[in-house]
Amino acid sequence: MTAIAERITGSKEQTRQTFVVVLGVYFLLQILIRLLQGGAVEMDEAEQIFYAQHFQLGYENQPPLYTWLQALVFHAVGVSHLGLAIAKNIFMFVLYYSLYRTARMLLGTLGAAVVSSSLIMIVTLGWEAQIDRTHSILATAVGGASLWTYYTLLEHPSKRRRALLGVLFGLGMLSKYNFLLFVIGLAGASLLVREHRRIVWTRDVWITPAVGLLLVLPHAWWFFQQIHVATAETLRKMHEGGAPTTYGKNVLLGLRHFFMSLLSFGTPLWVPLAFAWRGRRPGTPRWEATDVRFFFWLYAAGLGTVAALVLTGELIHIQSRWLQPLLFSVPLGFFVFFPPASDRVYRRMLVTLGLFAVVLVSALAFRPQLQAGLGRHPRIQQPYDQLAREIAHRFPDVDVFAVQDRFVGGNIRLQFPGKPVVLLADACAQQGRILLLSGDGFDDRPRVPLPACPNFTVAGSGQLAEQSVLHPRETTVFDYAWVLAAPPSR
Known part of the structure; x- marks a missing residue:
């Protein structure tokens, strides 16, 4: 050498x-x-x-x-x-x-x-x-x-x-x-x-x-x-x-x-x-x-x-x-x-x-505070913890979460580590009590339609919204549907 x-x-x-x-x-x-x-x-x-x-x-x-x-x-x-x-x-x-x-x-x-x-x-x-x-x-x-x-x-x-x-x-x-x-x-x-x-x-x-x-x-x-x-x-x-x-x-x-x-x-x-x-x-x-x-x-x-x-x-x-x-x-x-x-x-x-x-x-x-000071909306400050408390209160017996994309899916699983999380495209193959969530959390982004599967019985629908911690004017928003899914027919 x-x-x-x-x-x-x-x-x-x-x-x-x-x-x-x-x-x-x-x-x-x-x-x-x-x-x-x-x-x-x-x-x-x-x-x-x-x-x-x-x-x-x-x-x-x-x-x-x-x-x-x-x-x-x-x-x-x-x-x-x-x-x-x-x-x-x-x-x-x-x-x-x-x-x-x-x-x-x-x-x-x-x-x-x-x-x-x-x-x-x-x-x-x-x-x-x-x-x-x-x-x-x-x-x-x-x-x-x-x-x-x-x-x-x-x-x-x-x-x-x-x-x-x-x-x-x-x-x-x-x-x-x-x-x-x-x-x-x-x-x-x-x-x-x-x-x-x-x-x-x-x-x-x-x-x-x-x-x-x-x-x-x-x-x-x-x-x-x-x-x-x-x-x-x-x-x-x-x-x-x-x-x-x-x-x-x-x-x-x-x-x-x-x-x-x-x-x-x-x-x-x-x-x-x-x-x-x-x-x-x-x-x-x-x-x-x-x-x-x-x-x-x-x-x-x-x-x-x-x-x-x-x-x-x-x-x-x-x-x-x-x-x-x-x-x-x-x-x-x-x-x-x-x-x-x-x-x-x-x-x-x-x-x-x-x-x-x-x-x-x-x-x-101090990255979240620095980003907020520059007028940026830091993703890590999206209030998924507050959203999780709301979900746990309103839907305490969720079996499966179905979400729009993997970004939301990862953050939901972080809050509910014991629950399966799937994409909306795979929701029809699930069974039990499913919470469908459409949107990526940002209130100004388009949300995909929630699936209507033959084995779904819709028990409720609406919106879930929580204010951002560092940006009070911005709100994390999801359209949701609470469904009971029978086993998919073969």
Whole structure:
């Protein structure tokens, strides 16, 4: 390896232990903030609460691993904000710690602490991940563990490590499909860097893809059984931001979105880098180093795949978080390419990142109030707890809830964790006492008609309405029908 010599003062082991403890405290604090906020949940997490009712090989347009793991956490601690926060922050800790361990091999302990801490400056990982991300977080955490495993394989080649890398590749593909960008990038870089190729691409290289494919096969069978359902939402997102027109316009629009996604992914990370690198002689670029070439080809192969998709004219819209499983290691790649001339740079970075972490935690803690002050209606302040009390009072013996969409379904199940929640489209197949709810909670959004099934006996209907906590002028509204459903006739 081309690791930079340790340049820190004091005990390296003490520095490592301190950083791991601080990292753990940071994510425990995130869990505490989430518990104190309570309230409703955002879209991605609501979907996980809804999907976690059943074990499936896939869920609509997403692979199943996050939902499986979330369901296990719910089984242990209950369907709750605590269960959501524990799962998410475990995955975040795995990502930060894995990148730290990888960076220690290349930069030393102090540099590794800076690289790992720098992830909070990436918006999708520092801010959005704590608000409402799920699959992308897990895929990126698996990417971090994969990169760590890859570098340990380079230092200590073995069949066991090759198999472990295959397991991680399989888990990554079961987390989110765009994890494939990371796999392509890693495979390309290991081929194009001669020093890595001699270690990785031996006669045992088949072990990694074989193990990965074995893990993915059951989900792949599910995927191809209903490929139209599994790809419809993804294709829709690929065309957001502009209706498909001519091939040339599609490509230009896709390239613009691609460039903006790359720019936004690195912002505001460049701020602490600029602060740390002020001075006459901050450091010297290392153009020919093995690790520099590895990270260059890692990003080039992955991003080249995205560019190729853009050139087909089918990929018009690109969100920065889609690149997250590939680009999470950018802070490490930067420091490998441009190592500082002294530890002063690292220490400046740590001070800057520490101050930013305080600001970030404070902003997350007061997010509902900040959003309300900006005139936005935060979903987490929709009064589902008040709605639940009203439902429990008026309909104490509900057997099944039938709702308009998964956002409502997740929030209803969060309030009534012991009750099944289905979509309105599936209501006719239910039996017993069913409360049908139409609407997404916002009073100015259209509501779909409530189903009239042959086996339904309507006992009552009307509206349920509760005022928003932070927006008294806004009301959470649902049309409802209270029905008794006989077993569906065959």
